[in-house]
Amino acid sequence: MLTKNKDIAIAGAGLVGTLLGIYLKKKDYNVTIFDRSEDIRKVKFSGRSINLAMSTRGWHALDEVGIGDEIRKIAIPMDKRAIHLKDGSLSFQPYGINGEAIYSISRGGLNRMMIDLAEKAGVNFEFGQRIWDVNLETATLYIGENEHGPFENRQFDQIFGADGAFSRIRHRMQRQNRFNYSQYFLNIGYKELTIPANEDGSHKIDPNSFHIWPRGEFMLIALSNDDGSFTCTLFMPFEGDNSFEEINSEEKLTTFFNEYFSDTKDLIVNLKEDYFSNPTSSLVTMQCYPWTYKDKVALIGDSAHAIVPFYGQGMNAGFEDITALSDLLDEFPNDIETVFEKYQEIRKPNADAIAELSYRNFIEMSIKTADVDFLLQKKIEAWFTKQHPDKWLPLYDRVTFSLNPYEDALAIGDLQKKVMEEVMQLPDIHENWQTKEVEKHILDLLDKNKADI
Incomplete structure (x- = not known):
């Protein structure tokens, strides 16, 4: 039974974990969020980010809990795609039929703000805490420096796994009988690049467009930040022609960009430094079921349904998990097992659907937009x-x-x-x-x- 003043643990201080913490705290639950990393507000972001595209589902979740207007302060509307063709020509494709926009937000900037807002709401954070295992029956976390212990045992009334595609909470759930799990990696990886702001702090290209350089098997995108810069993401195969494996020297990188992205020469001014210093990251679709265990443990966001980023819906889908869960908590306030059952029944088919749509949208972005x-x-x-x-x-x-x-x-x-x-x-x-x-x-x-x- 989930009642007021119960102790709730959330694994993961990312976007879904922090928003879930705000929702639960506003329902008068005692909430502690654990994260294996140090406080993101005190460290430099890792250089493996894809900027976020906030859309209607995400704004709905933020507005429901009263923080949407605060987040809008760091969001930049994008009402169209800007398609950069190989010959240097540029065309625009409006997004919504009535002029609607999606909103570019820095992942790091949003995460920092969300943690601030969660702390303000009364959520407790414990950073640098490595969760190695969980007892599903007793909702007990085992926390320690390494997987061999010694462990600190922390028992809660309920635990939510919001710790991403490689969740430790889900890892324990996978060891149950009849737990279905699959993961599929694309042969496409990604690397973060940057278009810095002009000297006066203005954007070098249109900030209200989602910029795409579609090149078939690979593509470059750029989304604006509120400091005048753009976060760019190069999507490319790991191996083969025009791949991260092949483009392994400054000379090859220069030749590659001159041929396929010639109009970025004066935009991505630190190309070589960014390309060779930032990590090459992978893209995975992860699906599993069930998402819950009795009235004790539930998965949410990427820990339940990681998807590739090509529809810009990963964060939005995770936030929608929270609104669905919140509505059920209001409907069945004294029956958490029913809440958990209905939550996974409602969200699982929708998570599978957006995973399929996201996979398909890579073809649209990289090939069909041209x-x-x-x-x-x-x-x-x-x-x-x-x-x-x-x-x-x-x-x-x-x-x-x-x-x-x-x-x-x-x-x-x-x-x-x-x-x-x-x-x-x-x-x-x-x-x-x-x-x-x-x-x-x-x-x-x-x-x-x-x-x-």
Whole structure:
């Protein structure tokens, strides 16, 4: 039973862990957050970050607990993609059909602010505390310098694992009978680069765009920071042609960027230093079930469902876990086992759906954003949506600018894809797409598929 003044432990002082701590503290629970690292507010960030893209689900979670306006102070709206083609040309693709924006936020900056806000709310933090094991039956953490002990035993009423894709809490749960677990690494890694601010502190390129240099098997992205800089991420295969393994000297790096990203020469001024000093990180999709153990332990965020970053929904999905859990705590305040059961039943299908959507979106970002057919398809979808908003909402808008379940977005998106594949086969579609004939054809296809889109 989870009642007021019960002692709750959260493993992980990242974004999901800290927000969960704020939610639980505001419900009058005693909350302690443990993290194996030192306080991020006192150390330099590691150089392995991908800037965050806060969207509707994330803002909803922050606003529900009254901290959204504080976070908006460090957020920069991005209402469009800026596509940098190899020939140096630039084009823009608006995000929302009604001018909506996603918001760029520095991961380190947000994490620091969230810890401050959690401490202000009364959450207790214990940094530099290595959790090596957990007793699921008694909700006891075993904390020590190394995995061989000696251990300090810390018992709680409930434990939440918010300690990421390689969670120690989940590691213990995996040793249960009939616990399903899988992880899949992409052959694509990433490395952080930086576009510094101008001398006057202004941005070198448009701060209100999500910048993408799509190059097929690899790509570069850049998201703005509030200090005038951009955090860039180079996504590239680990091995093979145009890979991190192949580009292993300053000469090869210079040749590679001159050929594929020539317009960044005066932007990424510390390219060689960043490339060779920052780590090359991996991308993993992790899925598991169950997420909970009786009324004692629950996984949340990446520890339950790590996904690749190509839809910008990892943080947003983790925050949505928290709002779902919070609603259930309000509905069943004296029955934590029911809360945990319903929480995983609600969130697991949605976590699987956004994992699939995120995986697919790498193809869209790296290849399709530079494809004329894809760009026309997006125009047709936006045009048709304005004609029939009750019948069509583009997949991106459904995922990013609504609270509709990810599971529904995936299913409806697949139906829309089928419809648009047929539309794009119409003769002279590039010249005659904004017509009554095309509109009727889409309506007929929707009726044929009986899709309530």
